Amino acid sequence: MASERGRLEVPDLPLQTRLSEQEWVMQINDRADDSSGLPRPPSIFMTISPLRRLKHEDFVPQVVTVGPYHYGVGPHYSSLPENQETERYKAVEANEMNRHKKVAFAYVEKDIRRYNSDNHLLESVRRMVKDIRQEYATDLDFFKTEEELVEVFAEDAAFVVEILRCNGGIKRGFNTYYCSRFPRPLRKSVLQDFVLLENQIPLFLLLKVIALDSACASDKEAEKELGSLIHKVACELLPFCSLSPESVHRVIGNLSERKHLLDCLYRLVTHGGAPPNPAVSLVEKPTHFHRAVELYSSGITFRAVDPGNMVSVKYDPKKAILYVPKIRVGDDTERLFRNLIAYESHLIDEVHVLSYFRFMNSLIDGPDDVALLVEKGVLAQDIGSNEEVASMWNRLCINTMRVCSEEYEEVAQMLMQHCGYRFNALKAEFKQTYLSRPWVLVSVMSAASLLIMTLLITIYTVLIYEKPGA
Template identity: 90%
Template sequence: MASQRGRLEIPVAQLQSRLSEQEWVMQIRDCAGDSPGLPRPPSIFMTISPLRRLKHEDFVPQVVTIGPYHYGVGPHYSSLPENQETERYKAVESNEMNRHKKVAFAYVEKDIRRYYSDNRLLQSVRSIISDIRQEYATDLDFFDTEDELVKVFAEDAAFVVEILRCNGGLQRSFNRYYCSRFPRPLRKSVLQDFFLLENQIPLFLLLKVIALDSACASDKDAEKELGFLIHKVACELLPFCSLSRESVRDVIGNLSKRRHLLDCLYRLVTHGGAPPLSSSNEAVTLVEKPTHFPRAVELYSSGITFRGVDPGNMVSVKYDPQKAILYVPKIRVGDDTERLFRNLLAYESHLIDEVHVLSYFRFMNSLVDGPDDVALLVEKGVLAQDIGSNEEVAAMWNMLCINTMRVCSEEYEEIAQMLMRHCGYRFNALKAEFKRTYLSRPWLLISVMSAASLLIMTLIITIYTVFIYEKPGA
């Protein structure tokens, strides 16, 4: 009997092993999706550890949490000490913003009921929840139920849309509530939190809310409204003085290709750069160990002039070797510039063969090495600083490239090589010194010319006198 039982136990163990293998295969198929090709790559990530360790508070929402990554934890949780008072403060802060979200959701749902039945927004979000999940780089399995996840995305999407509408000047039913309960400093902080890498929700979800709320005749109408709102907030948050009409038309005017709000800003500041893949579907060549050219004051000493570009972005840097003019986009550095730049860099670190932001940061890191470089660029109209001192501006540029790859785009490497060749000629420095010393000061030039003329006249008179004295029969 024992032997029979033993013979029976072996097939049972094998059956359990086969079932576990089948479950494993099913899990792999679920991860790969139903299509035979690869699933759509995600676009919303947690910041990689090397960048987060430098300044973790720049990646954490300070006022409002959007999306699942920071849900239930509360804003600016990681920048506060761990104690009982902190826990109570975080709970109060989180509940306050959750109340604002519920109010925004109620306003949107009320408007939707004019065109559709009750709970239409929740039903629409539930119908695309699988597409929403694909946009995140991790499984959203920290929610108890699917309904809870749907509710979070519906409330957050309604809140973001209503805040953007109020910021864009669209007079909606939520506008009175917004103006009475959101003071101006809070409004700015809310908008800044909307563009953090870990605080994103898919852009097609925002388009869905707008299409339902306004009963748009087509998806293009919803894209047009959201494009106007994003353009409005981009002009407020981006440190570049202005955006070109071409970048606004190509990026904001075609939102179907954008993934989320931060992706829109990234495409705006890198519009005009080389595409990530060439027409032959080969990877773009990246330059390893890029050239570290001299700082701004040394370039200026070698005769290179700086000229501010407006409108411009991170790929607007150009160099004219014939005129020795370096064109740099005008930028205003404020107290929120570093935070936005770090999130743009963190987002780019997840993209394939795109180093436009990193290339620009490495360029500025070489250009700005100290406060005297900042002072020179401010004088030439390239930089404008609003954070107190030139030392702080220089420190910001020097910190942005820490814990990043030593690579850059071919365009920036070409500029660096031309700058190094110019500085390699000693004659350029002597010519520049002569121009700054004499040609830039008319009175000094006149004095030098007068002294030279007097010297020449004196020499001529002396030679003529000697010639007469030595002439025979004089």
């Protein structure tokens, strides 16, 4: 009796509840046994709060929304005051771009049905919905129906493809409509919205739209066409003056491994799509070296790397030359850089972008550093003053991890070691003071020659007077 009284009594559960629990346990066991049942990691995220708080408008589409995250709210929504006029503006702006999307979708669907009567874009997207959902880090349950989700992705994919084709100079039916309704400033703004982290759609969806078109008979041809269009966008939006053919080939020639448009740009400015080295470890508390003017005063010269990207920084200790990729800073540079940082913050053990920004933050501390790098051809600024450029570089690393890659830490250590020798600073000061200009060099040589001649005359005169019998 005591044992029965001390036993924990579990209330009887309904048969349906018990069966559902058993099924749930079986499903968990099946998924544990079969790793293929696990969903693949997402690639499209919302920007984390610490980065968004700094400058939230850099992550919000300004002209056109693409994908589900900003669907139904229209562009500009978070940077405008909340009032009745704002709500009216948002509705008008969203409806205008939705009309352009429907026109693009109609052109694409017409071409698909003309040459492939059995294929329809909506049906193809409907079959891909499960894969599309897995690319997003959040559930897409805010759509009323599954069909609404299909229509949004079909129209957005068609719109993006047609805009990229028009930008790449491909003459099609949509081209006339696009050129007559999108002035050049608006076209640039549309492309800039296409590479925002929260404004992405999966790249395989764009490839599917192109593959269904009559001009592409295979997936390889679709990749080739989309690759050339992405290369054109990269040349227009990336601030690096030119990209190396090797990095372009690795990224553009292997689009099946890329996630979306922003991922393509990320790979172009880092290792060109090369797989990260698992043996490379991150360096915590990276070295903060001297600013550009101080490095120059210590005898280090700067040389621009063109073509180059964010991993092109190198230092030659024998020649005391710091190689830095040539970059043009414009009004849209900070916005793109912030989205690259936000995307990299979701990647595992990849800090190429952050390492480059921490390097530039150490290098540039004020307008005199910017002026020096402009003089050496490393920087070209299009946003007004050197103070604005310096302020931009100093803001980029706020609310980010204090880490860098081993390559950048090695460069920083060599720079600090060079500046630690006092003789290097004295030698640099002499060269910059007396050997930097031809007339100064001539004056120094003349003075040295006169001093040597005076010394020789003095010695000769003394020897004559001291010579016996003189």
